[in-house]
Amino acid sequence: MTHGTNDRKGTGQTNKAGATSIPSVTADHVAALAAAVGLPLSPQRVAVVQPILAVWLADSAALNSLMQAEAHREVVPVTVLRHTPSDAGDC
């Protein structure tokens, strides 16, 4: 199971936008990342996670390139905070 938007494997690749070269994500990278966030991953788990993470990072890096474009400079994520009238009290 690759769990990606295509069937690429986790070897070094150029993203869809063609703008950024993505370094390959190795098992050592995955192990280091997991250690950094306190997620215990055995070598067996690292081997399972590595190819999927490599594909997903490459795909999301392509999205990153898209969203770095000048045309999108002012775009705000959908996670902005909104106050409702009931939150506002007497203001």
Place this chain on the structure above:
Amino acid sequence: MALTPDVLNLSLREAARKVRDGSVSPVELVEASLARIAALDGSLHAFISVFADQATAVAKAMEAMARAGHILGPLHGVPLALKDNIAVQGFATTAGSKILADAISSEDATVAQRLRQAGAIFVGKLNMHEFAWGGTSANPHYGTVANPWNTSRFAGGSSGGSGAALAARMCYGTLGTDTGGSIRLPSAINGVVGIRPTYGRVSNHGIIPLAWSMDTAGPLARDAADCALMFQVIAGHDPRDPASDACAVSDYTALRDDILSGLRIGVIPGYFDAHLQKPVHDAVSRALAQFVNLGAQLVEVSIPNIQANISAQLTIEASEPSTYHQQWLRERPQDYGEDVRTLLEVGELLPATHYLQAQRYRSTLRRDFLAAFNKVDVFICPTLPFTATPLGATEVVIEHDTPEDMLGAIMRFTGIPSLTGLPALSLPCGFDGDGMPIGMQLIGKPFGEQALFNIGTAYQAVTDFHTQSPRL
């Protein structure tokens, strides 16, 4: 073969009407439902728990109330079932997991409470993909949900039990939840109708989350009118859900089937009609032609960068669940199924910047769809690019004999409403050569569910796909 008692072939509306006029007893409906579940669930695995004693007791009480002329609401005495990530007071809400196997709920979820107040009788809780994080309902803890149309095929997910139980006539309506397609996928795969509401239209209070910024709950039913009736009951503001919207609720049951003349249907050439299994392409093309024959017009629309929606969807849907599951993933990793554990581990390692770029992409996609709604009334596309795969498959062949990842293929069309927060209705529109159902997806304006139900009702007035049922 388990013959379907005639009473189970009634629509939800018909069953409710017969209870009201006294021609059918809630006891008869519940007994038929429980017997059907007992006969078929050994092979379908649609239910995680069955509330036989409680449902029977409630049915007797509702029978007495109906005889006395006391009708609780529009669903009085009708057996329904809920996906097992939706809390029902006094029963476990497992979310299809081992981790929550013994988590007894102290109160109803808002949607369960509203259904109960409308008179519904819950016959049980439905099987699902573990924690709703996947589209196959291959559940290592409660069994793999099988498709009633062919039990060697998958029932979709994550609300797989919700789709399968309904198609198998085990009850009259079900509730599911939809983050990336989990109502629409099993609706299409099982040949039933299901709606993902506008984000914020239906309360998520009391539902185990998957991805907060995209989670919704909604009904699955046998036709658009039944779906509208259930939706009427559950829609509306809930102060206990911070994402709930106060926008006024429409009368979704005031259905019109005369709205197709002049209807502007948006299509996106090169995306909506590309990379599909041929039976899916042909069925949706026929449906669009039928809409045109009935007076609608097709309007071609371009949405820039629409193909990026799958990556955005995967990034968000990976990151948010891994946040919710962070403690369990460290303390009880062995209690997850292999696929969900892997997805949660991957989601832990995605950078925050990637997540936020995906959330920025959502803003652009939403902006572009809202602008397009100045030119169209609704978008129509396939719900899925493929029909039901064999049980256990993790890849699907769509074209050119090339296997591809199931998760990305599932999200090709269902991800668009999930990211934009727009409502989307899946309707049956055909069958493939093996007799497996095909669904099409109607995407509406924010809070435009009424238009979707109207269009669905108009389409179902001239087609019979929704009236067909599997031979079991």
